[in-house]
Each structure stands twice: as C-alpha cells, then as structure tokens.
Amino acid sequence: MKDEHGDFKILGWTPHDAEGRVDLHYGYDSGLRFCESVDFHAPLPHAGGLRQSFDAAVSALCALAGVSYYKAFVPKQIVVEAPPLGASQLAFFRDLYLNGLGEFAVRNGLDLSDRAHFTSVAPAATMSAPAHESLPRRAAVLIGGGKDSLVSVEALRAAHEPMVLFAVNPKKPILDCAAASGLPFLKVTRTLDPKLFALNEAGAYNGHVPITAIVSFIAIAAAFVHGFDAVVLSNERSANEATLEKDGVAVNHQFSKTSTAEADIARYLREHVSPTLDYFSLLRPLSELHIAQIFGKASRYDAAFTSCNRAFRLRAEAPSERWCCDCPKCRFTFLMLATTLPYERMIAIFGKNLLDDESQLTGYEELTGLSGHKPWECVGEIGESCAAVLRLAARPEWKQSRILRAIAPRLEPFAPRLEAEWRRLLTPARDHTVPPRYERLLNAYLGAS
Numbered sequence: 469m470k471d472e473h474g475d476f477k478i479l480g481w482t483p484h485d486a487e488g489r490v491d492l493h494y495g496y497d498s499g500l501r502f503c504e505s506v507d508f509h510a511p512l513p514h515a516g517g518l519r520q521s522f523d524a525a526v527s528a529l530c531a532l533a534g535v536s537y538y539k540a541f542v543p544k545q546i547v548v549e550a551p552p553l554g555a556s557q558l559a560f561f562r563d564l565y566l567n568g569l570g571e572f573a574v575r576n577g578l579d580l581s582d583r584a585h586f587t588s589v590a591p592a593a594t595m596s597a598p599a600h601e602s603l604p605r606r607a608a609v610l611i612g613g614g615k616d617s618l619v620s621v622e623a624l625r626a627a628h629e630p631m632v633l634f635a636v637n638p639k640k641p642i643l644d645c646a647a648a649s650g651l652p653f654l655k656v657t658r659t660l661d662p663k664l665f666a667l668n669e670a671g672a673y674n675g676h677v678p679i680t681a682i683v684s685f686i687a688i689a690a691a692f693v694h695g696f697d698a699v700v701l702s703n704e705r706s707a708n709e710a711t712l713e714k715d716g717v718a719v720n721h722q723f724s725k726t727s728t729a730e731a732d733i734a735r736y737l738r739e740h741v742s743p744t745l746d747y748f749s750l751l752r753p754l755s756e757l758h759i760a761q762i763f764g765k766a767s768r769y770d771a772a773f774t775s776c777n778r779a780f781r782l783r784a785e786a787p788s789e790r791w792c793c794d795c796p797k798c799r800f801t802f803l804m805l806a807t808t809l810p811y812e813r814m815i816a817i818f819g820k821n822l823l824d825d826e827s828q829l830t831g832y833e834e835l836t837g838l839s840g841h842k843p844w845e846c847v848g849e850i851g852e853s854c855a856a857v858l859r860l861a862a863r864p865e866w867k868q869s870r871i872l873r874a875i876a877p878r879l880e881p882f883a884p885r886l887e888a889e890w891r892r893l894l895t896p897a898r899d900h901t902v903p904p905r906y907e908r909l910l911n912a913y914l915g916a917s
Contacts, residue, residue: 473498476538480550481530485512488693492530494537502537502661506686508693509655517599518692521742524598525689527551528736531561533682537664538565539572540672542580548588558586560736564729568678570719571711571844576673598742603697608634608654610687613641614775615763615801616702620750621649622766624700627909632696636683641790644772654694656686676844678724684733684747691745700906703730703749705897706756706848711841722846727752731901746903750910753896756848757856760804761894762914770817775801777845791818796843798822799831803856804848811865823860823869832857832871838878854879855890 474497482491488510494502506529513519531548538546546565548558565584573580607624611617611633624631632652635642646653668674680703687699707725723729727749734747751759774790775797791798802822806814815821822828833839836857837850847853860866861876879886902910 475545478534478548494534505659507657517601520599522692524741529685535677540667546586552590553588562586567723571721572675604695606696607631607698607700608696609700620702623913641774648768648772681724698746701749702751704751709849721844752900755893757852757893761808764809796845800847807856823871826870851889855886
C-alpha cells in the first residue's frame with residue numbers, strides 16, 4: 469500500500485460566479501495538492517434558494533469527485549476540511565467510494581474494507597431544510613452517445629415534454645447525437661488536475677471510479693444554473709447484475725448505475741440539496757434487451773450513436789470509427805440490436821457482422837457466461853446474451869453466423885429456461901422509482917411499439 473503521502477484531504481471549493489466556474493481542492497498530508505475545475509458555461513446563481521441549493525450540490529460534488537485523487541494512494545483516512553458534513557453525509561460518501569471502487573480494488577489486488585474512513589474537521593452546521601426553489605418544468609436528459617439515452621430522448625419527445633440534452637466533456641459521438649436530435653444541448657466541462665495523470669504514469673494506483681455518480685452531481689448542480697426540474701438518466705435494470713463475486717462480496721463495474729446507488733443519490737438530493745429536483749432513470753423498469761427492441765423506432769441516430777468506449781477516450785484523440793467491433797460493448801450492443809433490427813440496417817450501422825467473426829468467439833463466451841466472469845464493462849445480464857443467441861440462431865438471416873453456430877448448441881440444453889428469460893426481459897419491472905408522470909409517458913411509448 470502506498471502510504472507515504474499520508475491522509476487524503478478534501479479541502480473545499482472556490483466559486484467564480486461571473487465566469488460560471490468552480491474549483492475543487494484536494495491534497496495529502498505530504499503537501500501534494502490538486503485542483504480540478506468544473507465550468508458550467510453560465511454565471512452562477514447569485515443568492516436565495518437557487519444559490520443555497522447550488523452550493524449544497526457543489527459541496528456534495530466536491531466530496532465525491534475527490535475519489536479520482538484518493539485512488540492514487542488509497543490511504544485509510546479521508547479528512548474533510550471543508551465543507552462541513554454531518555455523519556450521515558460522510559457515511560453516504562464512504563459507501564459511494566468503497567462500492568464505486570470495487571472493480572478498481574479487484575483489478576489492483578487491494579482490500580479496501582478498512583480504507584476510506586471519512587472524518588470532518590469542522591463540525592457540521594445545524595442542517596437547515598433544503599430550499600424549495602422554483603425550477604422550470606424541463607428535463608435534462610444525460611446523453612452518452614449510446615442507444616439507451618436516445619431511447620429516453622425519443623420517449624420524452626413523443627410525449628411533447630420540454631427537455632434539454634446534457635453532457636459533461638462531450639466527445640464527437642455525443643455531439644453528433646445531439647445534432648441529430650435537433651434539440652437544445654447543454655454541456656459542462658470538467659478538467660482534472662494534470663498532476664493526476666503524471667502520478668498515474670509514475671506508478672500510482674489507477675482504475676475505474678463511480679463516474680456516473682460524479683456526472684450526476686454535476687448535472688444536479690447545473691440544474692440551478694441552467695434551470696431544469698428533472699435530471700433524467702437512462703440506466704436499465706440490467707445494470708444491477710454484479711460483474712463477479714469476490715470473497716463473498718458482489719462487485720459491479722457499473723455500481724453507480726445501479727438502482728441502489730440511484731436511490732441513495734435521490735435521497736441525498738431530497739435531504740440535503742433540493743426536494744423540488746427529480747433524479748431518476750427513465751428506463752429503470754426495462755432490460756437492455758427491451759431497450760434494444762424499441763431503439764429501432766427512430767433511425768435518425770444510426771449514423772451518429774455508438775456504445776464503443778474506444779470512441780470516448782479521456783485523453784487520447786478519439787478514433788474516426790464509431791465502432792471498433794472488437795470490445796465487449798460492441799459485441800453486446802450488436803447482439804442486442806440484431807434481435808430487432810433488419811440485417812441490412814445492422815451492417816450499415818456496424819460495417820460488418822460481428823457474429824460471423826471467429827475472432828470474437830472468446831468475447832461472446834464471456835458475455836454468455838461460458839468463459840469466466842462478465843467483462844468489466846457496462847453490458848447487460850448473462851441471461852440476456854444467452855437468450856439473444858438462441859433467438860438469433862433460429863432466424864434465417866443470422867443462423868449461419870460462425871459465433872452462433874459455435875455457441876448456440878452449448879446453450880440449447882437451457883432453451884426452456886432461456887425462453888422464459890426472454891419473456892421476463894421483455895416485461896417491464898414494477899420495482900422502480902420513476903415518477904408517475906414519466907412512467908406514464910414511458911408506458912405510452914412502449915405501447916406504441
């Protein structure tokens with residue numbers, strides 16, 4: 469364990485009201501300091517309830533975004549020098565750090581169970597009730613350039629809901645999807661301290677952080693700058709399935725996309741930021757497979773969207789191709805969409821038939837649970853991939869594909885169970901926290917399929 473730098477410190481944040489920027493400050497006992505900036509590209513709210521809620525949101529963001537710098541050395545103690553936080557808030561952030569760093573811990577061979585202990589230097593001020601500020605009826609849909617958020621956009625469009633598309637540090641696929649939508653688009657720029665990259669190159673710990681939670685709190689803060697009353701994510705119920713189990717503990721690559729994390733963030737928002745701002749995933753009742761079935765209702769994004777993470781590199785120049793056709797996200801997305809889109813449309817989107825590429829066999833064995841654990845990626849349930857393989861293996865346009873011919877016979881003994889799984893996956897779940905108004909418009913969109 470790399471303890472030479474001592475305790476990690478959350479040092480608070482500095483507003484730059486006219487410029488529309490906040491700086492977040494962190495450090496270690498050794499004197500190492502970091503400063504990252506979040507630029508909202510509009511003046512910050514001046515006073516009143518909007519400013520109170522904005523400050524509370526940025527204070528939460530400051531505590532959470534520190535995970536990017538904490539992970540470099542993962543000491544036992546995290547000292548919050550500012551802003552003052554109460555015991556329940558500290559417990560909330562410790563949970564997000566530990567669960568959000570689950571994959572990071574496994575891949576770096578670390579046990580974090582006795583790490584990330586939060587303490588607050590200044591006693592928390594007596595908590596006043598969150599402000600009941602007035603926000604305009606408008607949804608901010610977080611878009612990532614992939615199919616899921618675009619389904620949310622089209623469901624809201626069909627219901628004539630006022631909305632704006634929202635992204636942090638948007639790369640070309642996101643910008644292309646926003647342009648294809650024809651809808652208003654807001655961006656926020658997050659700039660990490662370059663010293664962090666230098667530390668990574670020098671051998672500091674590195675890996676996955678709960679980025680969805682970080683982006684969520686940026687969007688929550690932006691609500692009080694740009695004016696919207698709902699932060700709409702597009703996380704599906706499939707995100708709840710763990711990637712693997714380690715020492716009896718479920719580890720999920722996409723923990724901050726789970727319904728558990730979503731509910732915790734929504735509760736924190738109500739109790740400490742604002743009870744008038746909704747935060748939820750519109751597609752939570754649906755599986756990845758179900759989302760794929762309704763994605764094809766709109767073709768406007770075929771030449772713009774991508775789920776391939778190689779198109780979203782943090783530092784390197786994004787590749788010109790939207791699909792690398794050689795990663796877990798490409799494989800899974802192809803498999804899901806192939807169950808519903810015509811063959812010719814699939815080839816036009818991806819440029820090739822991934823299911824006829826023998827070099828993808830090992831990857832598809834991972835997705836179907838035939839080889840090791842699920843990939844460390846945002847992919848759906850193992851059962852989804854298995855059910856999709858058997859469905860496609862029975863269709864004339866797909867059944868001769870090499871991957872299906874290799875895998876389908878191995879899944880055939882489970883055919884009755886997978887048929888039941890197919891039906892379950894296409895039935896919306898009732899266990900969710902989608903507000904009633906948005907649930908109705910989602911159901912209307914599903915009914916129009």
